[in-house]
Amino acid sequence: MRFQGQHAAVTGGGTGIGAAVARALAKEGAKLTLIGRRREPLEQLAVDLPEALVAPADVTVRSEIDNAFASARAAHGPITILVNNAGAAHSAPFARVTAESWRRAMAVNLDALLHCCQAALPDLLAASAGRIVTIASTAGLKGYAYTAPYVAAKHGAVGLTRALAAEFAKTSLTVNAVCPGFTDTDIVADSITTIAATTGRGRDDARAALTKFNPQGRLIDPVEVANAVVWLCQKESRSITGQTVAVAGGEI
The missing domain is CATH 1.10.287 (Helix Hairpins)
Structure with missing residues (x-):
């Protein structure tokens, strides 16, 4: 039970990678707060996770994140692990990308990281081993055609990871990104x-x-991504920060 006494907040926690991460952390003893726009999948997952708190919120809206994190603290105490998993990907030729679709991609894949990291930061810095793990993508490490907004946002997510790791290197907080291939x-x-x-x-x-x-x-199996998150969140991984861990079967 490596995360006994820890409180993990997972965004996009109802399905896919987020659900796999939540299950893996709960298996190791962490108390969970599941955050996402849709209540139903969060509640379906929470049935199998003892003490998991369901906190519906749109990660692109700071006030909703602040409220969700306040509920999380009231239920489980300070947040010690933040997993930024919420995201969305849409494809279109670059010439057809509208300002609105660009803004939507940035809001959910990049702006949400600002909201969640800032909202959790006081707790994470006070923790004996605070952890931020962002689920980025191989799209944060290379380019893919027809997904320019997503690629740009995920590059931003990787850049933010490295910036925060440098800024907080002398604290107990580590900041890393996991970059899955097509999952x-x-x-x-x-x-x-x-x-x-x-x-x-x-x-x-x-x-x-x-x-x-x-x-x-x-x-890629979502469980494989979750295993990488668990490894980064261990106390023993304190020297691993500012890294991008590709879970992609050798894709470069």
Whole structure:
């Protein structure tokens, strides 16, 4: 029970990678606060996680984050682990990207990190081993066609990770990012649907088009991403900060 007595807040915690991270941290004894826009998937997950608090909030709205974190502290005490997992990806040719779609991508994939990290910062700095882990993407390490806003936002997420790690290096807080490749989640399922609709390919062909980015020839399992998060959150990982851990089957 490596996280006994720890309080972990996980955004986008109801499905996919967020749900896998929540389960992994709870298995190791952490108390959980699950944050997301939709209450129903959060509540469905919480059924299997003892003492998990459901705190619906839009991560792009600072007042909602402040309220959710206040509820979290009231239930479980100071936050010692923050996992920034909420995100969204949409594809379009760059020439068709509108200012509104650009702004939406930045709001959920980058602005939300500002809101959550600032809201949790006093708790994290006071903790004996505060941890911030942001679920970025291989899109934060390289470029992909037709996803310019997402790629730009995830590069920003990686940059913020490195900046915070440098700023707080002399404290007990570490700040890292996990960068999954194409992972078997709803986001990838939506991408497969989009590819199939816009290219006329079947879903199997569309799935194969994404799978081929992984040299191992498969989609990443969310549990694999969760395992990397657990490793970074351990007290023994105190010397690992400002890093981007790619969970991508060798994709570069």
